[in-house]
Amino acid sequence: MFIVELTYPGTWLDYEDDEWSWEMRKLVQMLENPLTEACLALALFEQQRAKPRDKPDREQWEEDSNRRREIEKELEAELNVDPFDPEDRQELYSSVERELRLEKWESGELPKQYSHRLIFMHAKSFLFAVDRIEKILGAIAEKDGVPDEVVEAKDAFEDIFPDLRGVRNTVAHIEDRGRGLDHRKEDLDLKPVQNRLVNAPGGGALILESLNGNEFGSTMSDGHYGEVEISLENIVKVCECIQNVIDALEWSGPQMHYPR
Structure with missing residues (x-):
C-alpha cells in the first residue's frame, strides 16, 4: 500500500x-x-x-456434487419426498441448494453477489x-x-x-x-x-x-x-x-x- x-x-x-x-x-x-x-x-x-476471476473448478464442482447427493439423501426422508411428484422433487432440489449455500456461507465463503x-x-x-x-x-x-x-x-x-x-x-x-x-x-x-x-x-x-x-x-x-x-x-x-x-x-x- x-x-x-x-x-x-x-x-x-x-x-x-x-x-x-x-x-x-x-x-x-x-x-x-x-x-x-x-x-x-x-x-x-x-x-x-x-x-483472479472465478473460473470453473472441476474439483470444487465434484465436491459440491457429492455434498448435494449427501444432503439430498438426508432431506428425502425428512421431507417425505414422493420421487414421482414433480412438486416434491422441486421442493427437494430447492432445499438441497439452500442447505449447500448455507454451509458455504457458514464456512466463510461469500455469496457471488456479495463478492462481486x-x-x-x-x-x-x-x-x-x-x-x-x-x-x-x-x-x-x-x-x-x-x-x-x-x-x-x-x-x-x-x-x-x-x-x-x-x-x-x-x-x-x-x-x-x-x-x-x-x-x-x-x-x-x-x-x-x-x-x-x-x-x-x-x-x-x-x-x-x-x-x-x-x-x-x-x-x-x-x-x-x-x-x-x-x-x-x-x-x-x-x-x-x-x-x-x-x-x-x-x-x-x-x-x-x-x-x-
Whole structure:
C-alpha cells in the first residue's frame, strides 16, 4: 500500500485575524480524513482488482456434487419426498441448494453477489472521499484573503476529476438516474458513448455504476457518460494539490507531519 505524506511548515497559522486563522487551519486539517479514506479505498480496490476471476473448478464442482447427493439423501426422508411428484422433487432440489449455500456461507465463503460488489463498494468509497476533498478545497478557496495559490490548487484538483461531481450525483441519486431522469426529474437526453464496454454512437445508452478497468463511471444528469479514474497517479496529484494549499499559507511553530 502506498502512503502519501503531507508536511505542515508549522503548527498554527500566523495571521492577525485569529478567527480567520482558526477556521482556515480547521478546514485545511479536515482534508486529512478524506485523503486517508481515498488511499485506503484505492488499496482495497486494487486488491479486489488483482484477484483472479472465478473460473470453473472441476474439483470444487465434484465436491459440491457429492455434498448435494449427501444432503439430498438426508432431506428425502425428512421431507417425505414422493420421487414421482414433480412438486416434491422441486421442493427437494430447492432445499438441497439452500442447505449447500448455507454451509458455504457458514464456512466463510461469500455469496457471488456479495463478492462481486466488493470492488464497486471500494470504487464508490474512493469517489465519495475525493468528492469530500473537492468540497473542502472549495470552501477554503472561497474564504476572503486566501492566496492565489490556494485557488490555483483547487482548480488543479478539479482538472484531475472533471466528471467527479456528475458521477457522484448519479450515485447519490440512483433512484432518479435509474429511471432515466435528470436532476430536474425530467427525461435524460442520453448522449453518445463509445468505450471498451459500450458502443452507442447514436446515444440512448443509460449506464449506471460501471467499471471500465480502473475507471468508475455512470451516465450523468446532463446525459453524458462520465468517469472517475481510481489510481495511484491521481492520489499523488491530489496530495500535491493539498500540499500546495498548505504551503501557500503562513505558518508558525514546529513542523507537523501527516500521517501520524
